[in-house]
Amino acid sequence: MSIPFCLPLIDDDVIAEVNDCLTNTGWLTTGPKVRELETEIGKRSGTSVLCVNSWTSGAMLMLRWFGIGPGDEVVVPAYTYSATALCALNIGAKVAMVDVGADFNMDAEKLRAVLTPRTKAVIPVDIGGWPCDYDALKAVLESEDIKTMFQPANARQEQLGRPLLLADAAHSLGATYKNRPSGALADATVFSLHSVKNVTTGEGGAVCLALPHPFDNLAEYQFLKSFALNGQTKSAFEKNQPGAWRYDIIDQGLKVNMPDICAAIGLAQIRKYESELLPDRRRIFEQYNAAFSQKDWAVLPPYGNDVCSSSCHLYMLRIAHATEAQRDAMIQKIAEAGVGVNVHYIPMAMLTLFKNLGYRMEDYPQTYSLYANEITLPVYNGLTVEQVDAVAQAVIASAP
Numbered sequence: 001m002s003i004p005f006c007l008p009l010i011d012d013d014v015i016a017e018v019n020d021c022l023t024n025t026g027w028l029t030t031g032p033k034v035r036e037l038e039t040e041i042g043k044r045s046g047t048s049v050l051c052v053n054s055w056t057s058g059a060m061l062m063l064r065w066f067g068i069g070p071g072d073e074v075v076v077p078a079y080t081y082s083a084t085a086l087c088a089l090n091i092g093a094k095v096a097m098v099d100v101g102a103d104f105n106m107d108a109e110k111l112r113a114v115l116t117p118r119t120k121a122v123i124p125v126d127i128g129g130w131p132c133d134y135d136a137l138k139a140v141l142e143s144e145d146i147k148t149m150f151q152p153a154n155a156r157q158e159q160l161g162r163p164l165l166l167a168d169a170a171h172s173l174g175a176t177y178k179n180r181p182s183g184a185l186a187d188a189t190v191f192s193l194h195s196v197k198n199v200t201t202g203e204g205g206a207v208c209l210a211l212p213h214p215f216d217n218l219a220e221y222q223f224l225k226s227f228a229l230n231g232q233t234k235s236a237f238e239k240n241q242p243g244a245w246r247y248d249i250i251d252q253g254l255k256v257n258m259p260d261i262c263a264a265i266g267l268a269q270i271r272k273y274e275s276e277l278l279p280d281r282r283r284i285f286e287q288y289n290a291a292f293s294q295k296d297w298a299v300l301p302p303y304g305n306d307v308c309s310s311s312c313h314l315y316m317l318r319i320a321h322a323t324e325a326q327r328d329a330m331i332q333k334i335a336e337a338g339v340g341v342n343v344h345y346i347p348m349a350m351l352t353l354f355k356n357l358g359y360r361m362e363d364y365p366q367t368y369s370l371y372a373n374e375i376t377l378p379v380y381n382g383l384t385v386e387q388v389d390a391v392a393q394a395v396i397a398s399a400p
């Protein structure tokens, strides 16, 4: 028996939707399928949505939109995938890392301590699909001392009057916080539609705009649509209408638009996200919870309470008191049983790039202690009850 860690959902609905793109619309790059996917995601987040070709490019787009660049600082949690930091480094900004809380997510008080007059954005991450405490994070950014310290350098920064709260919701499509959906919880939110995520377009991302008054989110969507397409006022689809050949380049944009052929995959998936795909993930989470809840060595991942419900992206099990070496030995045994597991995440401060930039693991003790005994178990559509049981048995057999 062999159970891979992750598999994308490619079923008859996905094949039919991609086939429709190839044989009926005949349109491959940004066009009607992308627009439809934006509408479907927007129905769920209650916001304007712009689809792009990755989470990373969507985050870079929003940081550039806010006029962030060299000399500016962006705050990210120490516990995340490196893309959360790379989007800021790649536009020339500096990255300040902040340690997380026991729920894996950015801690509001630790955030307050790293804010400086140069801080222009904060990117909290809903790790594993568990939403951050957005009210607490927002309260820090909107406190009088932070607003007074903020030094706006352009009209958009002037209008917001504080650092941008940009949510990394790469994991949290379908999660809720205080009965509000992920996508509507920060000034702007970026979902990832990468192959390993809950809904995929192969590679892709979606930017949700929930900017506060007096921003006009629809107008900003229109601007970002061209900003994501070289700053061009018309897409190839729009230019393709007879007589519509003339266009303008209104800003120095990126080229990060999503192709229709990719959107078709995600469109087939998101239409049944609430009715089938998310309940299927919950079923897997609950089966793992039942298998481990009686084990005194098992620390279960956050799943649901009065405040939040998870999108069940990653089942991040922790082995109480296990050292990094003991955890690694467990993974070895689990692999020998034919089960693919993973660790989310190797903290950035342990990776070469970030070590060379001067980040030190000792500065993020909670991040290290969460990482050292964490094992992520398979969660994906199509994983059967028997397979989940086999994973749980392999984990239990490997436990100290």
Ligand SMILES: *Cc1c(COP(=O)(O)O)cnc(C)c1O
Binding pocket: 053, 054, 055, 056, 057, 080, 081, 083, 084, 125, 168, 170, 171, 192, 193, 194, 204, 205
């Ligand atoms: C996957 C992921 C990203 C990057 O997503 P891409 O679409 O591959 O750019 C960013 N942040 C987190 C937490 C992720 O897991």
